[in-house]
Amino acid sequence: MRPFAVAxxxxxxxxxxxxxxxxxxxxxxxxxxxxxxxxxxxTGDGPMAKSLRHKVSDLTRISARNGxxxxxxxxxxxxxxxxxxxxxxxxxxxxxxxxxxxxxxxASTKLEDAMKASDHAAQRxxxxxxxxxxxxxKP
Ligand code: HEC
Numbered sequence: 001m002r003p004f005a006v007a008x009x010x011x012x013x014x015x016x017x018x019x020x021x022x023x024x025x026x027x028x029x030x031x032x033x034x035x036x037x038x039x040x041x042x043t044g045d046g047p048m049a050k051s052l053r054h055k056v057s058d059l060t061r062i063s064a065r066n067g068x069x070x071x072x073x074x075x076x077x078x079x080x081x082x083x084x085x086x087x088x089x090x091x092x093x094x095x096x097x098x099x100x101x102x103x104x105x106x107a108s109t110k111l112e113d114a115m116k117a118s119d120h121a122a123q124r125x126x127x128x129x130x131x132x133x134x135x136x137x138k139p
Pocket of ligand 1: 029030033034035036037038048052054055056057058059062075078079090091092093094096128
């Protein structure tokens with residue numbers, strides 16, 4: 001099993017653990033990593049959006065597109081890269097789960113480091129899920 005998948009097993013236990021800290025990290029992550037494509041407002045009008053083959057999703061209308069319910073598991077999986085929006089593998093959005101883990105473990109080959117990094121990656125993604133949840137427009 002890939003380390004990231006292992007972290008998901010404990011995903012349910014992490015949300016809210018360090019809520020304040022998580023929100024701050026999420027806001028920073030969103031600005032640095034997501035606004036290029038999704039735009040500061042999340043509507044999909046970032047500077048890079050026009051040069052992509054796919055339309056960049058409007059992140060403020062995920063609930064509206066889903067009958068008024070915010071599908072947090074789907075959003076988590078999409079960001080992490082566990083569920084590919086494009087089944088044929090030409091997803092244009094980076095696979096954040098792998099990137100977060102790789103950035104943290106560097107050259108280490110220790111399982112323990114990989115587990116810790118996966119846990120942190122899962123927490124970071126949970127933060128982003130919450131951040132996106134609070135930008136939903138009322139359906
Ligand atoms: C290189 C451009 C790019 C960047 C950077 C990017 N995205 Fe995306 N994102 C996309 C595209 C394009 C899609 C539409 C699906 C696809 O083709 O990959 C998408 C889809 C999504 C979806 C699915 C929405 C839905 O309706 O199901 C979520 C959630 C999402 N992105 C979150 C994020 C987050 C969080 C970040 C930052 C950590 C991010 N994206 C960074 C391009 C990007």
